[in-house]
Amino acid sequence: MDGTQAELQAQGALDGVRVIDFGHVLAGPFCTMQLAALGAEVIKVETRARPDEQRAHRGDGVADDLEGNSNFFEVNLSKKSCSINLSTEEGRELAKRLVATADIVLENMRPGVMAKLGLDYSALREVKPDIIMLSLSGFGGTGPLKRYAAYNPCFTSVGGVSHLTGYAEKKPNTMTNSGGDARAGTAAVFAALMALTVRRQTGRGQYIDSSSCEVINSMIGDQMMDYAMNRRSPKRHGNSDAHLAPHNVYRCKGEDEWISIAVATDGEWQGLAAAMGNPDWAADPALSTASGRKAAEARLDALVGEWCAGLGYVEAMHLLQSHGVAAMPSFKAEDLFSDPHVRETGAVAEVDHPVLGRRTTIAPVLRMSRTPARIYGTAPRLAADNSYVFGELLSLPEEEIRRLEDAKVIW
């Protein structure tokens, strides 16, 4: 584990908060991992009877080893794990006893499943009146589509972002396979903290029924305004901007190297011209205003592109930034994990894992001066914390734990 002595001694913002995590796959685990990074104790409730898909599946099929999946690792750092088979009556009772000790419960099963298990909000608030419960689903737990299946491409599509992603002359794009889930999970961290804030003020718990479609659509809420005002739906426009030019990516000399350049002000245009060595064409007075540059966009793109083609993309970034121009490479994963800025600011960290070994991963985002979010530990093995959870937390006698194990309740 990375971290200076001072950092290890620092408190976590959510020290003392306990989260019971019924999450699986991506959105739910992504939320609780971030709560754990803030210092909350997150206990993942899972079972061998039906392991988290992220443990059991790889892109090409079923994995034999439930402990070797890097995608599970990526969204379950710093958590504890206990095994409870929720298909048994006793298992559901154990889960309730666990919830009674907690502040927050998260689940992202299909709407209706928690109710069927007798673990919905109304049941859980009986054992913990001020519990905060978050239910995450693709379309939300109410409404005509509540039972519809929703994978990430479904809610980026319904949420309006797919239509706005990609090039104007090409088809819409559903983005990558995880960005929508990750944003749904990240918005749920905010929701959990808002509910904790409200609980402190009012003493009341909350139920939050979060729809990934709504979360992602609210993050392009400004793009919905043209329809609200003018009954016009905006269109995708690639790397371009409605008002600015140059505003594009340009090919540099390395393999598949591209640099993004955005010129917002006249000063930045002068900076770009200077960085290019003030070529004659850049002195054209027609290019001295934003509207003039936008009108000449195609010509500008060709000329700027020609100049970029002779440079490496990192070289171009430094040269342009030194002239005050917003210019960044289209970084590849490989670039980011070795980038001097990323490394110096601690945006990546090393974490040991018993099966995967030492891995580089992206560190938690919230850099708080007194309570920095951080990685407290690796992703847990299934049932790694059973003795803590059932022995210490629930004070079950050893023979009772053994009986429940034999009955495959603790399983």
Place this chain on the structure above:
Amino acid sequence: MTDALDLKVVELAEFVAGPYCGKLLSDFGAEVIKVERPGIGDRARHLGPFAGDGPDPEASGTFLYLNTNKKSVALDIETEEGRALFRQLVADADVLIEDRAPGELAAMGLGYDDLAALNPGLVMVSITPFGQTGPYAGFRAEHLNLYHASGQGYLLPMWAINLDVPPCQGPGYLGLYDGGMAGATAALAALFWRGNGGTGQHVDISVQHAMMHLERSQLRRYVDDGKSPNRTGKGRLLESLVECKGGEYAVVILSSQRQWEGLWRAMGKPAWGMEPPFDTQKGRSDNYHELRKRLADWAITVTQDELFHAVQAEGSAAAPILTAEGVFRSEQFRGRGHFTEIGHPVAGTLEYVAQPTKLSDFDPGPKRPAPLLGADTEAVLGQAPAGRPELSHTGAI
């Protein structure tokens, strides 16, 4: 009964990231006082879209959406008087959100150390493209640049036929919202700790880092096999984009045999669907190009809506690719209160996208529109006292 969040926030931020952070608090009833440059205001006021396309800094759609339920104070912190009033505002605030270039506020005597000396409980949230430290701290970046600098742009457009298709930014200002979301989350976490006996603190949000974190499930592929994932090679069985009757698009998910059987029934049980090679997941994957063509041939005969409901009714997964119009028409969105009507003195009454996070037992009350520039200067800073003419200079327009 309605509840207000007992929280005073000062927002010295513009455009998207910082204002979205403020909106995430104001929409839940926090008092958010937005500090704007007299006469000019937030950059988003000039961006549009505008009703009828007539530019009006009081009716820019981007600004209206991102600044609901806030107050506006016109205050020029470039002047000594303005800075004094700003300090006064911050002295009893719980949170300050700011998006100035690293070091800029400190050079004006308004850095975290200066403000914490006035108000040790202050949570100062700085949201910048690359954070407060490190070699790129002073670099400039628009949304385009951040999308690419985070590694997300390199992965788009997914399904690119080859690497001659340039990498592409994401939709709208999505990456800047990511930064705002991180800021609001950190603010609440910091306040929680303060309420447990902690103090104020400084939060340093790098939008680049926030965006990288959101793409971790893809970026980790490089750690797995030493190869950077790119925008090609993702055209595969798992999801197929199809064009429907009328030119609208839909996406069809195919991750299992069960899903294929549902889709096949929705397609009207064509004989080939149960014959080799299309009768197994492997066969479909190996013959994906041909399968996709057959899906396309079917999809173009049905509308987007027909496809969506037919496939879902058979227990498989598909979804329509909605335009803004489609979003506003969706019964699902509408039935769940995804829109909220807000009246505005200049822009009129419009339907806004509501906060997707709804607390079951907390009602922050009626929604208020984004403020006119400087609308609350007098009410917030008090009447300009005699002998302080600079207050009217720094005051409302």
